[in-house]
Amino acid sequence: MNWIITENNKPINLYDIPCLNINDLRSEIINLDKRVVGFFGQKVSDGVKLFVVMADDSEGKLYVSSAHFASGEKSYESLTQTIPAFHMFEREFFEDFGIEPLHHPWLKPVRDHKKEYPFFEIEGEEIHQVGVGPIHAGVIEPGHFRFMCNGEKVYDLEIRLGYQSRGVEELFISSPSNQLAESVCGDSVIAYNLAYSKAIEALEGIEVSNRAQIIRTIALEMERAAIHIGDLGAIAGDTAYLMGASIFGATRTLVINTMLEICGSRFGRGLITVGGVNYDIDEELSAGMLKTFDKVVKDVKRTTETMLKSPTVISRLERTGVVSQEQAKSLGLVGMAAKASGIGLDTRFDFPDKWYAEFEDKKFKATGDVYSRTRVRYKEIMQSFHIIRKLLAKLPEYKNEPLCVSQNAKSADKFVVSMTEGWRGEVIHTVITDNNGNISRYKIKDPSFNNWYGLAIAVRNNGISDFPLCNKSFNLSYCGNDL
Amino acid sequence: MLETLRLRYFQGNQFIKDIENAPMRKQFRGFPVLNPNEDASACEGVCPTGALNLNPLSIDMGKCTFCGACARACKAVEFTNGYKLASTDREKLVVTPDMTYEDYQKTAVEVRDEIHRIFGHSLKLRQVSAAGCNGCEMELNACSNVNFDMGRFGIDFVASPRHADGIVITGPISENMAYALEDCYKSTPDPKIVILCGACAISGGVFQNAGKLNREFLEKYPIDLYIPGCPVHPLTFINAVLSFIKK
Ligand code: SF4
Numbered sequence: 001m002n003w004i005i006t007e008n009n010k011p012i013n014l015y016d017i018p019c020l021n022i023n024d025l026r027s028e029i030i031n032l033d034k035r036v037v038g039f040f041g042q043k044v045s046d047g048v049k050l051f052v053v054m055a056d057d058s059e060g061k062l063y064v065s066s067a068h069f070a071s072g073e074k075s076y077e078s079l080t081q082t083i084p085a086f087h088m089f090e091r092e093f094f095e096d097f098g099i100e101p102l103h104h105p106w107l108k109p110v111r112d113h114k115k116e117y118p119f120f121e122i123e124g125e126e127i128h129q130v131g132v133g134p135i136h137a138g139v140i141e142p143g144h145f146r147f148m149c150n151g152e153k154v155y156d157l158e159i160r161l162g163y164q165s166r167g168v169e170e171l172f173i174s175s176p177s178n179q180l181a182e183s184v185c186g187d188s189v190i191a192y193n194l195a196y197s198k199a200i201e202a203l204e205g206i207e208v209s210n211r212a213q214i215i216r217t218i219a220l221e222m223e224r225a226a227i228h229i230g231d232l233g234a235i236a237g238d239t240a241y242l243m244g245a246s247i248f249g250a251t252r253t254l255v256i257n258t259m260l261e262i263c264g265s266r267f268g269r270g271l272i273t274v275g276g277v278n279y280d281i282d283e284e285l286s287a288g289m290l291k292t293f294d295k296v297v298k299d300v301k302r303t304t305e306t307m308l309k310s311p312t313v314i315s316r317l318e319r320t321g322v323v324s325q326e327q328a329k330s331l332g333l334v335g336m337a338a339k340a341s342g343i344g345l346d347t348r349f350d351f352p353d354k355w356y357a358e359f360e361d362k363k364f365k366a367t368g369d370v371y372s373r374t375r376v377r378y379k380e381i382m383q384s385f386h387i388i389r390k391l392l393a394k395l396p397e398y399k400n401e402p403l404c405v406s407q408n409a410k411s412a413d414k415f416v417v418s419m420t421e422g423w424r425g426e427v428i429h430t431v432i433t434d435n436n437g438n439i440s441r442y443k444i445k446d447p448s449f450n451n452w453y454g455l456a457i458a459v460r461n462n463g464i465s466d467f468p469l470c471n472k473s474f475n476l477s478y479c480g481n482d483l
Numbered sequence: 484m485l486e487t488l489r490l491r492y493f494q495g496n497q498f499i500k501d502i503e504n505a506p507m508r509k510q511f512r513g514f515p516v517l518n519p520n521e522d523a524s525a526c527e528g529v530c531p532t533g534a535l536n537l538n539p540l541s542i543d544m545g546k547c548t549f550c551g552a553c554a555r556a557c558k559a560v561e562f563t564n565g566y567k568l569a570s571t572d573r574e575k576l577v578v579t580p581d582m583t584y585e586d587y588q589k590t591a592v593e594v595r596d597e598i599h600r601i602f603g604h605s606l607k608l609r610q611v612s613a614a615g616c617n618g619c620e621m622e623l624n625a626c627s628n629v630n631f632d633m634g635r636f637g638i639d640f641v642a643s644p645r646h647a648d649g650i651v652i653t654g655p656i657s658e659n660m661a662y663a664l665e666d667c668y669k670s671t672p673d674p675k676i677v678i679l680c681g682a683c684a685i686s687g688g689v690f691q692n693a694g695k696l697n698r699e700f701l702e703k704y705p706i707d708l709y710i711p712g713c714p715v716h717p718l719t720f721i722n723a724v725l726s727f728i729k730k
């Protein structure tokens with residue numbers, strides 16, 4: 001066998017992972033025809049081991065394999081030239097381990113700032129460059145955006161990141177904690193902490209109570225709804241529909257203040273821990289939540305529907321920042337942005353999860369533009385509150401279960417992939433343990449890692465003044481990408 | 484248009500009238516109080532940032548993420564919902580046993596005449612995000628929403644450092660942001676202030692041992708205000724700035 005097949009959060013023995021030579025692995029990947037979700041290296045005593053994780057989204061399975069590079073082996077034929085979705089993964093692997101993917105069409109730095117960044121340039125009498133950032137716009141994370149324009153029209157946008165790079169993955173080896181997991185990407189506290197906790201629980205072989213699982217799932221949906229509502233406000237703000245900006249802002253406040261009532265933090269910090277949750281949702285709180293969310297749903301509905309009837313808003317959203325289905329697929333976009341381009345990826349429904357089993361992800365009429373990304377958010381807000389309502393109703397059934405179970409030691413020489421669907425898309429943490437059961441490699445992949453390039457594509461041939469709107473419609477993470 | 488106005492009607496007024504005395508939900512983890520008579524040994528090893536010191540008992544709010552792990556583990560630590568946490572003095576952020584929230588507020592922010600004279604009626608700030616998690620940034624953005632409406636006090640975030648009276652730093656400051664941060668500081672006209680916002684900026688927070696930081700800026704330039712939190716709550720931020728620029 002050239003692959004070992006596993007599932008989300010199901011550890012496999014490190015030494016059961018097939019190890020091929022890179023050329024064989026390369027053809028295996030091409031023949032397998034699945035979606036790449038992991039492609040990263042680990043230093044081993046005699047060189048570098050490359051791990052590959054491919055997802056079968058229709059079956060809910062993960063295919064894992066690996067290749068070994070001896071110390072002197074410094075290159076291989078890139079996969080990107082055949083499967084473009086590998087482009088960021090191969091750039092990252094090259095940057096971290098110095099093994100070059102030959103004939104990669106776009107082999108540029110990912111996070112490293114030691115070398116001068118080779119920006120793509122278009123020359124011509126009418127062409128001018130606009131450089132923005134790293135410190136840009138308002139209160140926002142740093143990144144550099146280089147536009148090649150002809151008049152107002154953007155021919156090309158190149159995005160240079162890495163400014164937020166702290167060295168997070170290494171910290172998970174030296175001092176892993178829930179607090180660290182919550183701080184990798186602070187707009188996805190719950191998604192990140194869940195991905196981390198579930199990976200560790202799988203390695204420890206512990207089973208979290210149903211009660212804790214329900215509370216976690218409710219929190220994950222609240223996080224999704226809160227961000228989407230905030231982003232609808234930002235989109236309203238950028239189309240100068242200020243009533244929308246104000247109301248969505250205030251409505252989001254209701255959701256995050258409810259989170260504060262659950263666990264003491266507006267973003268859900270401190271709620272989730274390895275083994276379960278630290279805070280309960282009792283009947284009184286649950287009743288209060290239902291009441292608040294009724295108002296939230298009503299306000300979101302009323303405001304979105306009014307806003308999307310306004311011709312001044314619609315004319316800004318429709319046909320702006322289009323990513324076609326074909327582009328989204330070949331670039332490997334994920335999550336909300338992929339859905340808006342007609343690719344229905346969602347690990348909540350694609351991979352087995354008993355709390356989502358009864359819900360279905362309804363078909364969505366995608367148009368790939370800012371309008372479509374706005375509609376996806378609206379749809380997901382409604383869906384999240386529907387799920388929350390159902391789950392709150394289930395909680396009393398599990399009243400006597402513990403919030404948190406005790407921990408074990410992590411088992412040795414394991415490999416586990418943990419995927420959680422955050423509001424942007426799949427948050428993937430892959431963890432490898434050594435022969436003492438300590439973490440020897442921690443790999444994080446934020447959905448933004450796939451989707452930043454989608455934003456660059458979206459603004460092509462748009463007016464530069466539409467960039468902020470396109471940007472808000474994606475709202476990608478800098479720190480989740482830079483790590 | 485009419486429908487939009489109808490929305491306005493349904494929405495009513497959302498702003499918090501009295502920011503300085505705004506009520507805070509009881510679950511919020513704010514100012515910690517320490518009880519030295521309780522056994523704190525169960526707190527050994529729970530603190531992810533080294534904020535909690537057991538011998539002698541203290542919590543450094545400049546490092547604390549307000550995660551609450553210590554308070555869940557032992558009775559010696561309890562969090563009040565007090566949200567006025569800022570200080571002009573780094574050392575004062577260390578909370579010792581029997582210090583009350585009221586005592587802390589009395590001396591935490593040193594009021595300076597010239598600050599009030601220059602910035603008392605209008606303070607424009609450029610925010611620099613330097614390798615944090617976007618949590619503090621989201622709360623700083625919330626300061627300007629309809630609930631908190633910071634603009635009514637003449638305090639605003641501006642796009643260019645050249646229009647700013649000071650900078651607000653979030654995040655532990657990565658190597659890759661060190662140059663841009665310093666550049667931004669130098670581009671801000673004198674007189675100017677520097678505010679550190681959040682555990683990351685003040686001490687590195689959960690990232691204090693990360694390998695790709697460069698915090699030299701903080702040794703080179705004077706810091707005027709430290710605002711603890713992870714993230715900093717909008718009420719904490721607005722009250723911090725108000726207390727700093729008042730008479
Ligand atoms: S609340 Fe603060 S002092 Fe207590 S464990 Fe968390 S970081 Fe440490």
Ligand code: SF4
Nearest residue numbers: 615616618681683713
């Ligand atoms: S202090 Fe906390 S919330 Fe603020 S940037 Fe750092 S980790 Fe994020």
